[in-house]
Amino acid sequence: MGPGTLLFGGQAEGPPVTNIMFLKTHKTASSTVLNILYRFAEIHNLSVALPAGWRVHLGYPWLFLARYVEGVGSQQQFNIMCNHLRFNLPEVRKVMPNDTFYFSILRNPVFQLESSFIYYKTYAPAFRGAPSLDAFLASPRTFYNDSQLLRNVYAKNNMWFDFGFDPNAPVEEGYVRARIAEVERRFQLVLIAEHLDESLVLLRRRLRWALDDVVAFRLNSRSARSVTRLAPETRQRARRWCALDWRLYQHFNRSLWGQLRAELGPRRLRGEVARLRARRRELAALCLQDAGAPQNRTEIRDPGLRPYQSGAADILGYNLRPGLDIQTRRVCQRLVTPELQYMAHLYSLQFPEKPPKSIP
Numbered sequence: 158m159g160p161g162t163l164l165f166g167g168q169a170e171g172p173p174v175t176n177i178m179f180l181k182t183h184k185t186a187s188s189t190v191l192n193i194l195y196r197f198a199e200i201h202n203l204s205v206a207l208p209a210g211w212r213v214h215l216g217y218p219w220l221f222l223a224r225y226v227e228g229v230g231s232q233q234q235f236n237i238m239c240n241h242l243r244f245n246l247p248e249v250r251k252v253m254p255n256d257t258f259y260f261s262i263l264r265n266p267v268f269q270l271e272s273s274f275i276y277y278k279t280y281a282p283a284f285r286g287a288p289s290l291d292a293f294l295a296s297p298r299t300f301y302n303d304s305q306l307l308r309n310v311y312a313k314n315n316m317w318f319d320f321g322f323d324p325n326a327p328v329e330e331g332y333v334r335a336r337i338a339e340v341e342r343r344f345q346l347v348l349i350a351e352h353l354d355e356s357l358v359l360l361r362r363r364l365r366w367a368l369d370d371v372v373a374f375r376l377n378s379r380s381a382r383s384v385t386r387l388a389p390e391t392r393q394r395a396r397r398w399c400a401l402d403w404r405l406y407q408h409f410n411r412s413l414w415g416q417l418r419a420e421l422g423p424r425r426l427r428g429e430v431a432r433l434r435a436r437r438r439e440l441a442a443l444c445l446q447d448a449g450a451p452q453n454r455t456e457i458r459d460p461g462l463r464p465y466q467s468g469a470a471d472i473l474g475y476n477l478r479p480g481l482d483i484q485t486r487r488v489c490q491r492l493v494t495p496e497l498q499y500m501a502h503l504y505s506l507q508f509p510e511k512p513p514k515s516i517p
């Protein structure tokens with residue numbers, strides 16, 4: 158089935174959208190969304206703005222520059238851009254066509270910070286010194302130092318930073334509103350990780366894609382062992398410490414639900430979400446071993462399916478069911494290939510003459 162053949166009733170007709178910029182924020186379910194975009198790019202032979210040379214992201218945490226993209230001189234524009242970068246519109250526009258659809262994703266900053274704390278525990282100086290997130294948030298200034306910003310970007314208003322803004326700016330009403338309005342002007346859609354399925358229903362509608370195009374398994378999740386339950390006062394402190402992220406999240410969470418109500422209404426939305434989940438269950442039963450439960454790295458047999466590990470987190474992945482025929486295996490493999498391996502694969506397809514990327 159081609160893209161856009163499974164349309165919603167009443168949805169604007171037209172060809173599927175193929176020029177897309179996804180601002181991949183950190184620890185927000187963005188790898189799950191990236192998998193959706195990589196698959197679409199590969200299946201439809203679209204070009205992806207991949208990191209140049211040995212790099213695995215587009216210059217992060219530096220502000221994005223067009224020269225961070227492989228092949229930018231010879232191939233002026235790309236269809237899809239979705240690797241981690243710090244947003245910088247004038248430079249993104251050098252790489253992406255004028256009719257590009259811009260979207261991003263946000264997560265409740267309390268859980269985003271908790272995920273970051275574990276994942277960047279050994280990398281961010283602010284986290285390295287703190288025995289726990291409770292201790293960090295009880296006295297963040299003891300651990301967090303603005304002058305080490307480039308390594309500490311994960312420790313305060315990380316999503317705000319990813320949008321290109323100052324994570325240490327005072328939370329002044331006029332400033333916050335102006336930045337949010339800026340995001341609203343540029344980004345046609347902001348997904349919310351806590352409501353990813355509802356978000357994907359809306360994304361699919363906007364992009365005029367088929368159902369299978371937006372079905373994805375949860376990628377880059379941590380084992381239960383590496384998730385910390387936070388006390389209510391820690392959650393409150395996290396919202397205060399990441400007040401800019403909290404404002405951004407609240408705004409776009411409200412805006413997502415406003416759009417869902419206006420465009421689909423509750424009954425149709427429930428139906429579309431049910432369809433998406435049913436298809437995900439079907440694909441999980443077809444593709445995944447262990448009843449689809451994510452597995453520890455050590456339990457994943459195929460190195461091509463082992464996700465990158467970081468900090469104090471066990472990052473989980475999947476084993477494919479043995480005995481799949483070649484075509485089914487290919488479909489299933491795309492759904493569970495971790496970000497780095499998938500990027501290396503697309504890089505080799507797009508730049509066969511260049512040395513392949515090596516995966517850490």
Ligand SMILES: Nc1ncnc2c1ncn2[C@@H]1O[C@H](COP(=O)(O)OS(=O)(=O)O)[C@@H](OP(=O)(O)O)[C@H]1O
Nearest residue numbers: 183184185186187188189272353375376377378379
């Ligand atoms: N479908 C879906 N719904 C809700 N949450 C999801 C989903 N997929 C991934 N996740 C969670 O997102 C966290 C990983 O985020 P990222 O992929 O953005 O991380 S990264 O910045 O690319 O390393 C990671 O969160 P933690 O497990 O709390 O670390 C994932 O569990």
